[in-house]
Amino acid sequence: MSLPQSYRIAILGATGAVGAELLDLLAERQFPVKRLKLLASSRSAGQRVPFQGEELVVEEVNERSFDDIDLVLASAGGSTSKAWASKIVEAGAVMIDNSSAFRMDAQVPLVVPEVNPDAVATHQGIIANPNCTTILMAVAIYPLHQVQPIQRIVAATYQSASGAGARAMEEVKQQSKAILAGEAPQPEVFPYPLAFNLFPHNSPLNEAGYCEEEMKMVNETRKIFGVPDLRVTATCVRVPVLRAHSEAINLEFATPFSVAQAREILSQAPGVKLVEDWQSNYFPMPIEASGQDAVLVGRIRQDLSHPNGLELWLSGDQIRKGAALNAVQIAELLAAQGLIRVPERAAVGTKG
Amino acid sequence: MSLPQSYRIAILGATGAVGAELLDLLAERQFPVKRLKLLASSRSAGQRVPFQGEELVVEEVNERSFDDIDLVLASAGGSTSKAWASKIVEAGAVMIDNSSAFRMDAQVPLVVPEVNPDAVATHQGIIANPNCTTILMAVAIYPLHQVQPIQRIVAATYQSASGAGARAMEEVKQQSKAILAGEAPQPEVFPYPLAFNLFPHNSPLNEAGYCEEEMKMVNETRKIFGVPDLRVTATCVRVPVLRAHSEAINLEFATPFSVAQAREILSQAPGVKLVEDWQSNYFPMPIEASGQDAVLVGRIRQDLSHPNGLELWLSGDQIRKGAALNAVQIAELLAAQGLIRVPERAAVGTKG
Numbered sequence: 001m002s003l004p005q006s007y008r009i010a011i012l013g014a015t016g017a018v019g020a021e022l023l024d025l026l027a028e029r030q031f032p033v034k035r036l037k038l039l040a041s042s043r044s045a046g047q048r049v050p051f052q053g054e055e056l057v058v059e060e061v062n063e064r065s066f067d068d069i070d071l072v073l074a075s076a077g078g079s080t081s082k083a084w085a086s087k088i089v090e091a092g093a094v095m096i097d098n099s100s101a102f103r104m105d106a107q108v109p110l111v112v113p114e115v116n117p118d119a120v121a122t123h124q125g126i127i128a129n130p131n132c133t134t135i136l137m138a139v140a141i142y143p144l145h146q147v148q149p150i151q152r153i154v155a156a157t158y159q160s161a162s163g164a165g166a167r168a169m170e171e172v173k174q175q176s177k178a179i180l181a182g183e184a185p186q187p188e189v190f191p192y193p194l195a196f197n198l199f200p201h202n203s204p205l206n207e208a209g210y211c212e213e214e215m216k217m218v219n220e221t222r223k224i225f226g227v228p229d230l231r232v233t234a235t236c237v238r239v240p241v242l243r244a245h246s247e248a249i250n251l252e253f254a255t256p257f258s259v260a261q262a263r264e265i266l267s268q269a270p271g272v273k274l275v276e277d278w279q280s281n282y283f284p285m286p287i288e289a290s291g292q293d294a295v296l297v298g299r300i301r302q303d304l305s306h307p308n309g310l311e312l313w314l315s316g317d318q319i320r321k322g323a324a325l326n327a328v329q330i331a332e333l334l335a336a337q338g339l340i341r342v343p344e345r346a347a348v349g350t351k352g
Numbered sequence: 353m354s355l356p357q358s359y360r361i362a363i364l365g366a367t368g369a370v371g372a373e374l375l376d377l378l379a380e381r382q383f384p385v386k387r388l389k390l391l392a393s394s395r396s397a398g399q400r401v402p403f404q405g406e407e408l409v410v411e412e413v414n415e416r417s418f419d420d421i422d423l424v425l426a427s428a429g430g431s432t433s434k435a436w437a438s439k440i441v442e443a444g445a446v447m448i449d450n451s452s453a454f455r456m457d458a459q460v461p462l463v464v465p466e467v468n469p470d471a472v473a474t475h476q477g478i479i480a481n482p483n484c485t486t487i488l489m490a491v492a493i494y495p496l497h498q499v500q501p502i503q504r505i506v507a508a509t510y511q512s513a514s515g516a517g518a519r520a521m522e523e524v525k526q527q528s529k530a531i532l533a534g535e536a537p538q539p540e541v542f543p544y545p546l547a548f549n550l551f552p553h554n555s556p557l558n559e560a561g562y563c564e565e566e567m568k569m570v571n572e573t574r575k576i577f578g579v580p581d582l583r584v585t586a587t588c589v590r591v592p593v594l595r596a597h598s599e600a601i602n603l604e605f606a607t608p609f610s611v612a613q614a615r616e617i618l619s620q621a622p623g624v625k626l627v628e629d630w631q632s633n634y635f636p637m638p639i640e641a642s643g644q645d646a647v648l649v650g651r652i653r654q655d656l657s658h659p660n661g662l663e664l665w666l667s668g669d670q671i672r673k674g675a676a677l678n679a680v681q682i683a684e685l686l687a688a689q690g691l692i693r694v695p696e697r698a699a700v701g702t703k704g
Contacts, residue, residue, distance in 0.1 A: 152657050156508035156600040158550055158589065172548075176528050191632070196524075196594045197639040198510055200651055200665060205630055209611075209653040218656055231657035235600040235665060237510065240592050242548045248508040248587040250602075259561075278557055280543070287549040299552055301561040304570055305504045305583035313552060313587060 006034035007340055010069045010093075012084065013076025014038035014058055015047055017166045018098055021324035022073050027052050029328060032335065039065055040076070066091035071340050073327050074098060089125035094340050096127050096327045100212075103128040103220055110223045113329040114271040115142045120333045125341075127330055130224060131216035132322025133157055133236065133245055138224050139295045139321065140314045141251060143269035144262055145225060151308070152231040152252040155217060159201060160241040160286060163318050164189055169242050176240070194240050201236035211236060244286035245322065246315040253308045262300050262310055271321065272297050284315035292317055293325055358386035359692055362421045362445070364436065365428025366390035366410055367399055369518045370450055373676035374425050379404050381680060384687065391417055392428070418443035423692050425679050426450060441477035446692050448479050448679045452564075455480040455572055462575045465681040466623040467494045472685045477693075479682055482576060483568035484674025485509055485588065485597055490576050491647045491673065492666045493603060495621035496614055497577060503660075504583040504604040507569060511553060512593040512638060515670050516541055521594050528592070546592050553588035563588060596638035597674065598667040605660045614652050614662055623673065624649050636667035644669055645677055 009026070013019050019038075026033055038049055038058045045060035059065065061080075066072060066088045074081050074088075075098035085102070088095045102108040109119035110128045115138050120127060130138070137155060144150065161172040168189040175185035175195035185193035192199050203212035210218075213236040222230045239246075251257075267274045273294035275284045284296035295316035303309025316322060334340045361378070365371050371390075378385055390401055390410045397412035411417065413432075418424060418440045426433050426440075427450035437454070440447045454460040461471035462480045467490050472479060482490070489507060496502065513524040520541040527537035527547035537545035544551050555564035562570075565588040574582045591598075603609075619626045625646035627636045636648035647668035655661025668674060686692045 154506050154602045154655075154657060156587075158510070158591065173532060176548075177532055180525060180529055180532075192634075192637060193639065196528075196592065197637055198591060198593060198598060199637045200633070200635045202633050205633060208656070209630065209651060210656065211633070233602065233655045233657040233661070233663060235508070235602075235651070235663060237598075237600065239510065239550060240548065241550060246550060246589075248589065250506045250585065250587075278561065281552070281554050281557060281563070282544075283552045285544060285549055285551045287545065299561060299587070303506075303585045304560070304562065305506060305585040309585070311585060311587060 005335065006032040007070040007335065008035045008037070008068060009033055010037040010039050010066060010072045012039045012061060012072055012074040013080065014049065015040045015044040016075055017162060017319050018075035018323045021319050022075065022327065023049065023051055025324050025328045029332070031328060031331060037065070037069060063087065066093050069093045071331060072096070073331065075323065085126060092341055094123065094125060094127070094334060096129060096330050098129045098323055098327055100131065100216065102126050103130060104223065110220060111330050112138045112224055112326060113333055114139050115224050116226065117333050120330060120339060121337065123339065129323065129327045129330065130220045131213070132163060132318035133159065133213060133247065134217050134220040134224070135322050135326050136245060136295050136314060136316035136318065137217065137247055137249060138221060139271045140266070140297045140312065141249065142225065143265050143272065144251065144257065144310070147261070147265060148253045148255065148257055150230065150251050151254055153221070153233070154250040155232070155234040156248045157234065157236045158239045158241070158246040159236060160239065160243050160245055160318065161194060162243045163245060172240055172242065190238070194238060196240060198237055198239045201238055241286045243317065243319065244289040244315050245318045246284065246286055246313070249312050249314065250303060251310045251312070252306055253310070256308050257310050259300055259302050259310065266297050266300065271295055274298060276300070283313055286315045289315035289317050291320065293321055295321055357687065358384040359422040359687065360387045360420060361385055362389040362391050362418060362424045364391045364413060364424055364426040365432065366401060367392045367396040368427055369514060369671050370427035370675045373671050374427065374679065375401065375403055377676050377680045381684070383680060383683060389417070389421060415439065418445050421445045423683060424448070425683065427675065437478060444693055446475065446477060446479070446686060448481060448682050450481045450675055450679055452483065452568065454478050455482060456575065462572060463682050464490045464576050464678060465685055466491050467576050468578065469685050472682060472691060473689065475691065481675065481679045481682065482572045483565070484515060484670035485511065485565060485599065486569050486572040486576070487674050487678050488597060488647050488666060488668035488670065489569065489599055489601060490573060491623040492618070492649045492664065493601065494577065495617045495624065496603065496609065496662070499613070499617060500605045500607065500609055502582065502603050503606055505573070505585070506602040507584070507586040508600045509586065509588045510591045510593070510598040511588060512591065512595050512597055512670065513546060514595045515597060524592055524594065542590065546590060548592060550589055550591045553590055593638045595669065595671065596641040596667050597670045598636065598638055598665070601664050601666065602655060603662045603664070604658055605662070608660050609662050611652050611654050611662065618649050618652065623647055626650060628652070635665055638667045641667035641669050643672065645673055647673055
């Protein structure tokens with residue numbers, strides 16, 4: 001293998017939970033970083049962030065921020081991504097966007113590298129990183145889908161506080177302290193107390209009563225799998241876990257899918273770690289999934305209610321594989337295939 | 353209505369969480385108590401428990417405990433129920449048993465008063481109170497089943513710590529304190545830390561990989577509904593909630609079931625409280641279900657993956673409706689129908 005090109009990278013939304021994880025992953029996975037620019041809103045500008053022994057200063061994003069950049073990893077929310085996308089593409093950089101802004105755009109590939117890596121090749125400047133809950137499910141069930149197409153998915157999720165950001169995680173801790181001290185919990189980030197409680201995911205509801213998070217699981221899974229009419233339903237629930245999401249997934253196939261075969265497939269599937277110790281009732285748990293790259297999958301069972309059904313259970317780190325790691329994996333795919341369009345002027349002085 | 357007979361009642365397992373709730377409910381619902389005897393193991397004997405202004409002393413259960421008793425409310429676990437059932441029945445008393453010991457016994461009615469009240473009439477001395485998770489689901493879905501038979505149920509549960517007893521509830525609090533103080537959580541009641549975590553229900557697994565809790569949902573629902581081949585599958589999960597269980601339930605019917613009709617039916621169903629404020633994303637939550645008699649049901653939606661499917665979400669107090677209240681309701685049914693077999697000697701001095 002030839003020495004990879006090295007890239008000038010910007011992280012847009014560098015001070016958030018996903019931004020911090022992106023920094024860690026670029027270093028950990030030795031992504032060929034030529035230069036790293038940290039961008040954020042004016043509120044976070046000036047913050048100092050360590051990266052590989054250096055200290056980087058967060059800059060406020062502006063019209064010229066992307067002029068000398070090859071690759072932008074964006075995780076600053078949909079409106080920020082929408083506001084800067086055309087500037088990024090015009091500057092000749094590639095944007096891997098963590099927000100939901102472009103996910104369902106027909107021109108934008110929506111990629112889980114373990115599922116549809118080839119989709120990156122069609123990019124026109126923007127590649128979307130799917131919703132966290134969707135990524136975790138896709139990694140776990142696609143290997144089965146490849147062997148026998150999935151007919152229907154019924155999912156119920158158990159989503160941690162950190163899915164709503166670092167402040168939400170802190171809120172659950174503070175509320176827990178309050179309740180343990182006999183005081184009333186104060187909800188700010190979430191509409192209702194989450195400590196020692198749970199509630200249906202509080203994203204906006206559509207007319208059919210599905211929240212945005214649930215519709216992401218439906219629509220994004222269809223797009224990623226390339227099955228526009230895939231039958232998916234979901235109930236998304238926020239639980240008082242700090243980090244990592246869990247999901248109970250019921251799958252239907254056209255004919256029986258043996259548990260033994262499913263287990264065999266998932267024990268070798270990329271991005272999956274089979275966690276099943278039936279003797280000690282030990283299966284995926286969010287505290288163990290936290291910080292891990294792999295999606296932990298277990299409790300693979302024949303569905304008692306359907307001859308062609310399988311049940312499975314997963315826990316996965318939604319900040320890592322559900323967001324930052326998936327984005328960095330996409331960047332790696334792009335780099336390996338020479339799909340990061342390094343502008344002419346950038347080619348000058350490029351190592352490699 | 354004639355003045356009801358008054359009964360000599362024993363609570364077996366009086367010092368547990370369900371026992372305490374039984375005492376509250378007998379008082380609150382003005383059940384005609386002639387005399388109340390509190391029974392427990394030797395460990396708890398001698399404890400003093402307040403009841404309607406008096407103080408009752410807990411007695412150690414023995415061979416003669418049931419001689420002067422008409423009705424026994426048992427909530428001391430399966431082995432205790434098995435050990436004393438024949439003594440209770442021989443003494444001429446009726447036993448309403450909260451344990452799983454007799455639930456699947458063909459001679460023993462398994463009763464949810466909102467679902468199969470007539471089953472009490474067939475009792476031969478023992479009536480079983482179903483599993484908490486099963487009761488909550490049955491109350492919520494039976495009204496729909498009456499209008500159009502349910503073909504299939506896919507359930508995922510979110511079960512609170514108190515389902516494993518008061519000590520488990522305390523354990524979650526202690527573990528939460530430890531974690532918030534930067535210390536390691538100590539699991540004792542549960543095999544793994546539950547604070548800020550969750551895991552598949554830790555009851556014993558069968559060969560198909562289903563835990564006991566899940567099989568209770570399958571088998572008990574079939575028996576209560578009187579549909580031996582009802583298709584049910586479930587994933588039961590323990591979550592760091594102190595009290596009240598929640599469930600995401602997917603239902604399939606033979607033909608479409610309109611959301612409007614389901615909502616109308618459930619808004620009037622006995623034991624159900626419809627909790628749906630779509631504007632403010634407000635639905636059933638365990639902290640609000642705690643202490644309530646009704647099962648809170650909401651988020652009734654057309655299943656996006658099946659033309660004949662419905663999705664719903666519930667939270668219910670598993671100690672109250674899921675155990676003690678259901679038992680007291682059974683006692684009320686028995687009393688109203690003269691089905692508490694008051695022994696000859698007991699008839700002497702009976703009021704009413």
